[in-house]
Amino acid sequence: MGLHIVNEANKCLQCKKPLCSMHCPVTTSIPQVISLFKEGKIMEAGEILFENNPLSLVCSIVCDHEAQCLGNCIMNRKNNPVRFCDIERFISDFYLDRMEFVKKPRKNIMVAVIGGGPAGMTVAIKMIKEGYDVTIFDEKNSIGGVLQYGIPDFRLPKSLMKRYYDKMEEIGIKIRNNTAVGGALEIKDLFRDGYKAVFVGTGVWRAKxxxxxxxxxxxxxxxxxxxxxxxxxxxxxxxxxxxxxxxxxxxxxxxxxxxxxxxxxxxxxxxxxxxxxxxxxxxxxxxxxxxxxxxxxxxxxxxxxxxxxxxxxxxxxxxxxxxxxxxxxxxxxxxSNGPKNKLVLTTPGLKASDKGLLVVDENCMTTVEGVFAAGDVVLGSKTVVDAVGQAKIAVEGMLRYLEDLEAKKIE
Known part of the structure; x- marks a missing residue:
């Protein structure tokens, strides 16, 4: 650990109304994380970061910090803001390979995630933690989406994606690479085979x-x-x-x-x-x-x-x-880029906007019951942290939907 990280943490004023957190798209508890770090409770700090944002390590590297935490730090008035991104990167990097991933009891309910980019990874990690069986379907050789195939290695090392891949398999997430849903397999086939909810996070891969x-x-x-x-x-x-x-x-x-x-x-x-x-x-x-x-x-x-x-x-x-x-x-x-339309063409009732973006409600459910979506396929080209933020909303919507399904079965 570099001494500069400790120095950055010591600069934090522990603001009662932290502008850094308020301007973070996923409202990271920055003062709390820094406080735990200074107390030597790195694993506790890492747990808070991961629970809030499973891609905290990625975001510490690729986020537009100047427009978010760094740019809104009160210390900017002295031209010396707290570089929380450096602190977050150290903590998240330390935590990722050492974490104990505790899952709720298995529910024996299958959930499908189409697209293994930032939104899909977030949904998969959070849903398996809730006790659901999760399978990711991705049309490319590896998961990661834009993290793997859109951001150069000199900005985001591919070795980091390998660590996430291994961790996700370790915690029980099933991954089917080189499988394009909307081709040989369609969404209706997933429901036929017992998946109770489907999440779409296919991003925007069609060049404008x-x-x-x-x-x-x-x-x-x-x-x-x-x-x-x-x-x-x-x-x-x-x-x-x-x-x-x-x-x-x-x-x-x-x-x-x-x-x-x-x-x-x-x-x-x-x-x-x-x-x-x-x-x-x-x-x-x-x-x-x-x-x-x-x-x-x-x-x-x-x-x-x-x-x-x-x-x-x-x-x-x-x-x-x-x-x-x-x-x-x-x-x-x-x-610019837009979404491919194969899911819309092969899924009756699945509606998209005139830009090809999937239409969702406040729970991130699409116009097809049981099918949810978030990330760039809904928002258009945005940032990684924006995808994570909307994916968290989708997870809440999926949990309510699946709980309602189970309640109806009991009735």
Missing amino acids: TLGIAGESLPNVHFSVDYLANPDGHKLGESVAIIGMGNAAMDVARTALRRGSRSVRLYARSKRVAANSVEIESAKYEGAEFIFGKAIESITYDGPVFKTAIFDEENNVVGYEKDLDYVDADSTIISV
């Missing part, structure tokens, strides 16, 4: 297209595909990235680390969607940011842009007449 000429050319790629398997893409020395969100930053940093020499990110406006840490990291590693470029088309030689004209408030008010032809070996589109 721009609807411009050139998107099908061999030198064009989508960020969701590139980040899932960088080895499958040969980008060349010069790369143009359309978009400036967090995924675009990951693409830029990955491309630079894999040998590309010129990596430029383009945006139509002067606003950047990514958080400040990711932006500065990408700049530090050599990425260039170019604003005021609206993508018009893509050719074999690279992207073609319209150049924006800005007013005094940096609003786009028009475009220059001449097009800007940019040379690039590869162009990567990173504007």
Whole structure:
């Protein structure tokens, strides 16, 4: 343990109304955790973190701390906020492999989780703790979703996902990888085989297209595909990235680390969607940011842009007449992702919004009885901690639903 972690804990003022906790999407009990840590009760602190957020170790690494706990610490007034993320990472890392996972008596009731990303992992861990038999169905080689296939290893080590995989198997969660529900198996088959509730946490894995000429050319790629398997893409020395969100930053940093020499990110406006840490990291590693470029088309030689004209408030008010032809070996589109629609197409009554996101009620139940959903497939592309927060609501809804089912059987 580094001395700086102890120093960070000692800085905490134990605020009666902790703004850090209030701005955490899962309302982590930050002062309580720090207090236990200072008392040497690391396992107790770890238990509180894990009970509240099974992915606390992940969130300590990938959360936008500047917008949440760190950025809202009262100590910011002295420009020296408490870095709770470092404290949380140490505690959660220490706790994960040492924890004693205590489950309620087995109920002999099966629950299916479709999608092993952050929401699915949270639901699976919490439901098995309640005594339910849980099986995760995931269409990829390993669980983790965006944690495994969307966040580069240099930001979130894949070894951490292996530790979670092993822990989840250890506590009794069954995992069926390479199994896409909505293909050979459908949701109706799960109910047929005795599952009493189904959770959908399939995320957003369909790249949003721009609807411009050139998107099908061999030198064009989508960020969701590139980040899932960088080895499958040969980008060349010069790369143009359309978009400036967090995924675009990951693409830029990955491309630079894999040998590309010129990596430029383009945006139509002067606003950047990514958080400040990711932006500065990408700049530090050599990425260039170019604003005021609206993508018009893509050719074999690279992207073609319209150049924006800005007013005094940096609003786009028009475009220059001449097009800007940019040379690039590869162009990567990173504007957004949406959900795949195979579950909607194969499940009668399952409704989605016009954006393809599943429609749920206040209990996170979809329009099909017994089928619940949370995470990006409901919210759209959000953060890991947002997925965890909504998954916790889904768990409460599932527990009430299953308890009602059992009560009706007794009647």
